Amino acid sequence: MGYYDDLGQVERKKNREPGLGRLIMTSVTSAVIGGMVVLLMLPTLSKSGYISMVQPSTANAMTNPSSNIFAQPISVNVDTATVRAVEKADKAVVGVINIQRVNNWFNQESSSVERGEGSGVVFEKKNGKAHIITNFHVIENAQKVQVVLPSGEKVEAKVLGYDALTDMAVLEIDGSKVTAVAELGDSDALKVGEPAIAIGNPLGLKFSRTVTQGIISALDRSMPVDVDENGQTDWELDVIQTDAAINPGNSGGALVNIHGQVIGINTLKIAQEGVEGLGFAIPINDVKKIVTELMQDGKLKRAYIGVQPYDLTNVPRYHWKETLNLPDEVKAGVVVMNEVTKFSPAGKAGLRQYDVIVKLDGQEITNGAQLRKYLTLNKKPGDSVEVTFYRDGFKKSVTVKLGEPVGE
Incomplete structure (x- = not known):
């Protein structure tokens, strides 16, 4: 039965072949006629905008098959506030090289070598000279200092002044090749959360004038400074906290606001495992005061x-009662550890060894760093200060006329 059906199917196909030929001829004829009609109407359709005709001189996928392989380059003009801020400030940021004299133990000869690289900010140009702010620790122990301009040229620098406690230094160079001077802003006007841009030389001049961006993370931070590395805080450095990336080599560089104004001098970061985004800069308003005095006197004239x-909190609690006779309400202060000489300002006012100072001019003083800071920022030699202290369990007060450190 299957065979019959197959054979019968073949026979039926043979009987329909003449009709199929006619159908093919009709289709071909219709296609030719339709094509001719379209060709005749092309100009009219092109003018009406229904189709776009390819011009002979225009490159396209038909005439140049390789033209559609790669996307055509697009020129983008990026003009954001951040870009404008960087363009305004980055040419005023320079490199600072610390060159020291070292002895070669093998041949007993000495030579000059680069011991460190940091950053600096050109803040003034006048009388043919340019002045640069940087950190003291960038130029510490330097036998010679060089400044690297944005062009890459190195010039010799003169150290006009420095101060270890505030970590500030001022350099002077020939100003003939300096093309930009930074605009100093107002750090007192800063708000937490506003943009902050760090410009400097992280890891050295290989990455000169690197730009990183973040925000102002906090204001009015204080960082302890132990200059003599004796385990006791010598100074409390007021700083701005930012999460803009600050790395070794950024020290002395600029922290800039969105208007391109320098609002701080980058100075340090917390480098601990698992800690990120904790960088600090010295507020530019503090810098202005310090730099002015450093340029005039080469140092800060501290009141003596x-x-x-010595911090009371570092004294064993046993001595609080047995030696110092302090009442229970005293929780912090500064112990006078030295034998006070009678010709010193403190001696003339009647202060003695083991007195515990708790206030200066009515302002609470909890440690030695605060005492130094108050006298440095608020007093000059010749000024007077009211000292509140405890002696033998009694609260007393005297007025001390401040002097100038011996040898200064």
Whole structure:
């Protein structure tokens, strides 16, 4: 039965072949006629905008098959506030090289070598000279200092002044090749959360004038500074906290606001495992005051009180009662550790060894760093300060006329 059906199917196909030929001829004829009609109407359709005709001189996928392989380059003009801020400030950021003299133990000869690289900010140009702000620790122990301009040229620098506690230094170079001067802003006007841009030389001049961006993370931070590395805080450095990336080599560089104004001098970061985004800069308003005095005198003229301060919190609690006779309400202060000489400002006012200072001019003083900071920022030699202290369990007060450190 299957065979019959197959054979019968073949026979039926043979009987329909003449009709199929006619159908093919009709289709071909219709296609030819339709094509001719379209060709005749092309100009009219092109003018009406229904189709776009390819011009002979225009490159396209038909005439140049390789033209559609790669996307055509697009020129983008990026003009954001951040870009404008960087363009305004980055040419005023320079490199600072610390060159020291070292002895070669093998041949007993000395030579000059680069011991460190940091950053600096050109803040003034006048009388043919340019002045640069940087950190003291960038130029510490330097036998010679060089400044690297944005062009890559190195010039010799003169150290006009420095201060270890505030970590500030001022350099002077020939200003003939300096093309930009930074605009200094107002750090007192900063708000937490506003943009902050760090410009400097992280890891050295290989990455000169690197730009990183973040925000102002916090204001009015204080960082302890132990200059003599004796385990006791010598100074509390007021700083701006930012999460803009700051790395070794950024020290002395600029922290810039969105208007391109320098609002701080980058100085340090917390480098601990698992800690990110904790960088700090010295507020530019503090820098202005310090730099002015460094340029005039080469140093900060600190008021001298004549006591060797020691933090009460570092004294064993046993001595609080047995040696110092302090009442229970005293929780912090500064112990006078030295034998006070009678000709010193403190001695003339009647202060003695083991007195515990708790206030200066009515402002609470909890440690030696605060005592130094108050006298440095608020007093000059010749000024007077009211000292509140405890002696033998009694609260007393004296007025001390401040002097100038011996040898200064």
